[in-house]
Amino acid sequence: MKKFQIIYNDFRNKIVNGTYAAGQALPKEADVCETFGVSKMTAKRAFDMLVSDGFIVKQRGKGTFVQDISPAEMEILAEANQFLGTTALNPKKSVTSSVLHFETISVPLDVADKLNISPIEQVYDILRVRQVDGMPMVIEHTYMPIKTIPDLSLKNVESSIYNYIEHKLNLKIASARRTISARKATGEEAALLMLRKNDPVVEVKQIGYLADGVAFENSTSIHRYDEYEFEIVLHRKN
Amino acid sequence: MKKFQIIYNDFRNKIVNGTYAAGQALPKEADVCETFGVSKMTAKRAFDMLVSDGFIVKQRGKGTFVQDISPAEMEILAEANQFLGTTALNPKKSVTSSVLHFETISVPLDVADKLNISPIEQVYDILRVRQVDGMPMVIEHTYMPIKTIPDLSLKNVESSIYNYIEHKLNLKIASARRTISARKATGEEAALLMLRKNDPVVEVKQIGYLADGVAFENSTSIHRYDEYEFEIVLHRKN
């Protein structure tokens, strides 16, 4: 474990469990350096990560303080933070997939632009409905270039594509660009999600990237409006 | 301007305008150090910011490369990134507010928890409909503690509360926690937004924080489903 991670974890735990309460001052950088036997840059790095995650604020000339958050809200904040597929997000529940389409096609033009590939390339065209404990939660329409994700099988698609990519192909999923909006469900969507036509759905468009920067996935997910919530901490620039 | 910002801006511009194309290698850290006359930590910091914003990827042992993004998508990425109020987000359009409620009340219990204040404190209770070029876009229901934001006037509420906070009170708005979900519009919401009852709306709940970590705002915004979109770049932790 890296030194900055040790320091980050230590203070994160003490903030979440209330050892450091809302508004309370944390030790100054110089003390952290001494306590953990690290240099200033390393202590600063750990604190900067806590700022980024919304736990603390730093004020030049004054000190470092726990963000003004109630214990109940602190719990929620501690649980938030990550980006994962549906399987990993529901580790305690049974996640299953019904595969409605799974074929290889020439890439549609708009998808070619998002994946930044030539319009003559082939992609998987995958349509799945994912259930949590048997209840349909989301329709996922995914395109993936076959040259990047070779030999994808129906079995992979039925269980977890991310698992295949990371543990069979040994590729690292690194980041994603996501757009979130809402609209009315079409009749087909409503039927699949057990909603009525024109009920609200959340539409999440995502472009996924591997650690080498290559786009490997362009997906559109249609979520039941009553089963989707997206949380984030935002920081103003400057 | 800080050195790391100069380097960040330089490469950001060259990536957005195509001087460095998708997949292309950027200079190695050592070269950046020499070119800009900075140390390794400073060059690294600038590149780490570009990673965070989704422009590049770094691969240990190999080098640094532009993310695999088409020129069209690069434009979109370059425009994204920030958190601002409605006024600032629509600088070219006329943003107006209809104030439906503006009173001072004892804080509701759930709001007291989000703002982490005592249940006997007073807060502004503000209900506004905000229009862009005359079209109703969003209903904002905002609570703010009067002790943190004193002397808020109807005039401020009619124009821009953020402007009052930042330029009259000289407080710095630093961060926010946001939750995004969708649901059906109530009859009242539909009337205000010129929708039909049960049409989709996007519900954005936000807790805003000042630079000293104090929560100054708890708001719920109801957006027309066809006029709201939220974009973000996410990174996987490890």
Place this chain on the structure above:
DNA sequence: AAGTGGTCTAGACCACATT
């Protein structure tokens, strides 16, 4: 073996807040 980025140091000096 050579080349790349990642972590970390032990300081120096600066900017802002408080006394």
Place this chain on the structure above:
DNA sequence: ATGTGGTCTAGACCACTTC
């Protein structure tokens, strides 16, 4: 004047990739 965090340096050493 003192104390705080912010920027930056000039390295050392490590981890991973490629040859």
